[in-house]
Amino acid sequence: MGKSILITGGARSGKSTHAEQTTLALGPRAIYIATAEAHDPEMAERIARHQARRGAEWRTISAPVELSDALDASDGEAPRLVDCLTLWLSNLMLADLDWDGATDALVRTIEAQRAPVVIVTNEVGAGIVPENALARRFRDAAGLVNQRVARMCDEVHLCVAGYPIKVKP
Amino acid sequence: MGKSILITGGARSGKSTHAEQTTLALGPRAIYIATAEAHDPEMAERIARHQARRGAEWRTISAPVELSDALDASDGEAPRLVDCLTLWLSNLMLADLDWDGATDALVRTIEAQRAPVVIVTNEVGAGIVPENALARRFRDAAGLVNQRVARMCDEVHLCVAGYPIKVKP
Amino acid sequence: MGKSILITGGARSGKSTHAEQTTLALGPRAIYIATAEAHDPEMAERIARHQARRGAEWRTISAPVELSDALDASDGEAPRLVDCLTLWLSNLMLADLDWDGATDALVRTIEAQRAPVVIVTNEVGAGIVPENALARRFRDAAGLVNQRVARMCDEVHLCVAGYPIKVKP
Numbered sequence: 052m053g054k055s056i057l058i059t060g061g062a063r064s065g066k067s068t069h070a071e072q073t074t075l076a077l078g079p080r081a082i083y084i085a086t087a088e089a090h091d092p093e094m095a096e097r098i099a100r101h102q103a104r105r106g107a108e109w110r111t112i113s114a115p116v117e118l119s120d121a122l123d124a125s126d127g128e129a130p131r132l133v134d135c136l137t138l139w140l141s142n143l144m145l146a147d148l149d150w151d152g153a154t155d156a157l158v159r160t161i162e163a164q165r166a167p168v169v170i171v172t173n174e175v176g177a178g179i180v181p182e183n184a185l186a187r188r189f190r191d192a193a194g195l196v197n198q199r200v201a202r203m204c205d206e207v208h209l210c211v212a213g214y215p216i217k218v219k220p
Numbered sequence: 221m222g223k224s225i226l227i228t229g230g231a232r233s234g235k236s237t238h239a240e241q242t243t244l245a246l247g248p249r250a251i252y253i254a255t256a257e258a259h260d261p262e263m264a265e266r267i268a269r270h271q272a273r274r275g276a277e278w279r280t281i282s283a284p285v286e287l288s289d290a291l292d293a294s295d296g297e298a299p300r301l302v303d304c305l306t307l308w309l310s311n312l313m314l315a316d317l318d319w320d321g322a323t324d325a326l327v328r329t330i331e332a333q334r335a336p337v338v339i340v341t342n343e344v345g346a347g348i349v350p351e352n353a354l355a356r357r358f359r360d361a362a363g364l365v366n367q368r369v370a371r372m373c374d375e376v377h378l379c380v381a382g383y384p385i386k387v388k389p
Numbered sequence: 390m391g392k393s394i395l396i397t398g399g400a401r402s403g404k405s406t407h408a409e410q411t412t413l414a415l416g417p418r419a420i421y422i423a424t425a426e427a428h429d430p431e432m433a434e435r436i437a438r439h440q441a442r443r444g445a446e447w448r449t450i451s452a453p454v455e456l457s458d459a460l461d462a463s464d465g466e467a468p469r470l471v472d473c474l475t476l477w478l479s480n481l482m483l484a485d486l487d488w489d490g491a492t493d494a495l496v497r498t499i500e501a502q503r504a505p506v507v508i509v510t511n512e513v514g515a516g517i518v519p520e521n522a523l524a525r526r527f528r529d530a531a532g533l534v535n536q537r538v539a540r541m542c543d544e545v546h547l548c549v550a551g552y553p554i555k556v557k558p
Contacts, residue, residue: 061346062528062532063514063536064532064535093525172381174230175230176229176232176343177229177230177231177346177347178344179359180344189517192232194232195232198232198233200381201381201382201383202382211556212395212397212510212545212556214545216385216547216554218385343399345399345402346514346515346516347519348528349400359401361401362401363399363401363402366551367403367551370552371551376549387549388550
């Protein structure tokens with residue numbers, strides 16, 4: 052099994068930059084697996100900003116929903132960076148797909164990878180309980196997905212103000 | 221004084237599972253002190269799910285408000301798990317009871333326990349400031365309760381994606 | 390360059406108390422640089438409560454917006470405590486000022502200080518994505534400001550339930 056690292060943190064905690072550096076430390080070329088879709092101008096701007104920051108050593112694959120397939124198809128020598136699990140979950144839930152089963156499949160897929168995988172996710176459960184029932188279901192699901200992926204990964208890092216705290220091992 | 225451990229974290233960060241394992245490591249049988257009340261189907265479902273996960277080594281006591289009494293009444297040989305402080309605070313505030321005085325009493329009660337106590341609480345203050353004034357008061361109170369209980373406890377753990385970070389000692 | 394320490398955490402996580410103790414450990418007298426403005430009774434009460442807790446060894450300067458100027462003007466022998474960066478950012482954004490440029494200037498100012506600086510900030514990005522676009526912009530900006538100031542500071546501490554976790558170095 053290739054090395055697997057889960058990187059979590061709040062919004063703008065430096066997760067993506069830390070994940071990019073961590074991925075490039077695992078190989079001179081890397082594959083970026085993007086789960087974001089440019090549904091609106093705000094998201095399109097954020098995607099463009101992230102892409103501009105990455106250099107020529109990156110190849111980008113889009114996988115808003117079929118994340119396990121994208122991992123299997125890209126499994127070779129280069130490390131992969133998945134950014135991010137929370138958007139993937141959101142895409143699954145918005146399309147009314149089985150996120151629970153997809154998470155099981157993802158965990159087995161991560162276990163089977165030969166090349167390294169770095170996965171970015173988000174902390175979304177440390178605020179006040181949302182009044183909106185859908186938001187509550189989403190934050191519960193996001194926490195459960197994080198736990199299940201973390202259990203499979205070799206390392207878990209929590210980013211705070213740009214600096215990682217090693218949570219696992 | 222029996223060992224006391226405070227376990228905090230965001231929603232679905234693995235607090236309850238970690239707290240159950242921590243409690244059972246302190247004794248072969250344990251007492252679960254539940255502060256949750258099944259006011260609505262969502263909460264009833266969550267309570268049932270948590271109970272189903274615990275095994276026959278657990279005895280359950282309900283203490284939505286009278287937490288100090290429940291600790292004193294159950295103080296013997298078995299470790300106790302209180303799940304959770306945030307719901308207890310919420311129950312006090314909703315009933316317009318003196319949460320500040322009750323927290324003072326709880327801290328003294330924890331200090332006086334002979335058997336171990338493991339206490340689950342929640343991080344609720346790391347999101348955007350809520351627009352709702354009641355929510356702001358609640359998150360302030362929750363943070364203050366966490367601080368005061370943490371000061372009395374021997375250990376404080378922060379759960380992230382299922383893994384504890386030792387915050388104290 | 391004087392020692393610089395960034396202290397972050399959620400609401401009521403014990404940041405201010407930890408920051409005050411950290412500052413007084415750096416000198417017998419200290420300067421408190423307050424970014425809060427008493428716009429409403431809730432804020433006025435909070436400011437008064439914080440001031441009452443601090444003792445006679447503190448001199449207070451108000452700097453809701455001109456934080457870099459306040460640091461330069463107070464740079465002498467006594468350590469300074471800035472409380473807090475999040476309110477400063479909020480004041481800049483509400484006044485439609487250039488927070489991005491002001492943050493660049495602040496980072497250069499911190500670098501140039503001879504006396505120590507302890508800076509309190511907030512974790513605001515670990516809840517559900519806010520529905521409000523302004524709130525999303527604010528939490529993004531707050532995270533970026535934290536990262537940029539953290540990079541310049543010698544130490545970064547994350548407070549949880551009153552206890553600091555050393556994030557940097």
